[in-house]
Amino acid sequence: MPLAAPLRPFALLLFAMLCPGLAHALSETYEGVLLPDNLEGPIPIVVELRDVGSILTGNVKAAFPLNGSASIASGENKDGQCNMKVVLNSAVTLRLYGSCQPSMFAGKYTIYYTQRNTEARGSFRLARKAPGQVKKNTPGAPVSTTTIVACQKANVHCLTACPRGDPDAEFLCANHCRSKLNACKRGVAKQPAAP
Numbered sequence: 001m002p003l004a005a006p007l008r009p010f011a012l013l014l015f016a017m018l019c020p021g022l023a024h025a026l027s028e029t030y031e032g033v034l035l036p037d038n039l040e041g042p043i044p045i046v047v048e049l050r051d052v053g054s055i056l057t058g059n060v061k062a063a064f065p066l067n068g069s070a071s072i073a074s075g076e077n078k079d080g081q082c083n084m085k086v087v088l089n090s091a092v093t094l095r096l097y098g099s100c101q102p103s104m105f106a107g108k109y110t111i112y113y114t115q116r117n118t119e120a121r122g123s124f125r126l127a128r129k130a131p132g133q134v135k136k137n138t139p140g141a142p143v144s145t146t147t148i149v150a151c152q153k154a155n156v157h158c159l160t161a162c163p164r165g166d167p168d169a170e171f172l173c174a175n176h177c178r179s180k181l182n183a184c185k186r187g188v189a190k191q192p193a194a195p
Helices: 004-018 131-135 143-160 167-190
Strands: 027-036 045-050 054-060 068-078 079-088 092-100 105-111 118-127
Touching: 027 105, 045 118, 054 079, 054 092, 068 092, 143 167
Parallel strands: none
Antiparallel strands: 027 045, 027 118, 045 054, 054 068, 068 079, 079 092, 092 105, 105 118
8 A cells, every 4th residue: 555655646647648638638717708690689608618538517607698507417529629518597508519729619509498499599709718817706897897787687678578469569669679778888888997
């Protein structure tokens, strides 16, 4: 037994030489937005990604309107192409697939709404967060980030208040909500960042 401790570093070195793919395993945190193919606004998202061999693990946190945080249910990395599934809650499943490099994770996504039996598609381009940024709290973030989320929440409230059943009334109400959202975003763009 006393001989095992000195041999441990050599065993790890031998393991790294025999399994070079594991020695350069991906372990990054990415941040950005999901960009829907339709006219809906972007969805902020943070993806913590680790791979061991070709199996992906980690966590995904999506902001409004998905509002969910969950571990990666299944995923794989094949030669820098990542494909993963995340069950955010009982009604929403997210699938991300694309190129996952140390500096960027970009590709396509599909959101499955199980209760409505519908899906939404789009693209994403997530930048790697610097190690110092991962631990940072958001109070020092620019005001505009928080305010854009507030604009999007107000837009959802506006859309949910729209009448149902009359296509013309729905269309007019949705246009009114979109105008209010655009005005809100323009106001945010003019605000200075927080000190």
